[in-house]
Amino acid sequence: MQMTDDELRQYDCVIVDEVQFCRKQDIEFFLHIVDDLEIPVICYGLRTDFRMELFEGSMWLLAWADVIEELKTVCWCGQGAVCNTRFSEDGTVIREGEQVMMGGNDKYTALCRKHYREGKLGPEKA
Ligand SMILES: [Zn+2]
Structure with a gap:
C-alpha cells in the first residue's frame, strides 16, 4: 500500500519508524x-541486526540519506551501545538465525561491540 503523490502533498513531513524493515524500493x-515532492522524510531505525549485519532498509538509507544522526544507548559498562544483541532464556548471546524475530527486552539488549563479541550481557554473568 503506497500513498499517491497527491495524498503525500497534504503533509509537511513524513516520519518513518522501524525503517530497517523497509526494502530498497521503499x-x-x-x-x-x-x-520530487520536496517533503522532508525522517526515518528512525536500527543500523544492524543481532548478527551485526546491516538491515536492507538501513543499508540503502545509510548510502543515500542527506543527514545521518546516531542515537546511542549505553551498554551496562558505560560504553556506547551499538549492538542490538539477541539472547536466549539462559542468558547466552545468539549470533545466528532469522534476521527478524519479534521481541522486546526479553529477547534483545544493547551492548557495546566489545561485550557483544565477548558475549557478556552483564557484569554478574561474566
Ligand atoms: Zn560494554
Whole structure:
C-alpha cells in the first residue's frame, strides 16, 4: 500500500519508524518524496541486526540519506551501545538465525561491540 503523490502533498513531513524493515524500493520512494515532492522524510531505525549485519532498509538509507544522526544507548559498562544483541532464556548471546524475530527486552539488549563479541550481557554473568 503506497500513498499517491497527491495524498503525500497534504503533509509537511513524513516520519518513518522501524525503517530497517523497509526494502530498497521503499527507500527509493522516500528519495522521490524528498527530491520530487520536496517533503522532508525522517526515518528512525536500527543500523544492524543481532548478527551485526546491516538491515536492507538501513543499508540503502545509510548510502543515500542527506543527514545521518546516531542515537546511542549505553551498554551496562558505560560504553556506547551499538549492538542490538539477541539472547536466549539462559542468558547466552545468539549470533545466528532469522534476521527478524519479534521481541522486546526479553529477547534483545544493547551492548557495546566489545561485550557483544565477548558475549557478556552483564557484569554478574561474566
Ligand atoms: Zn560494554
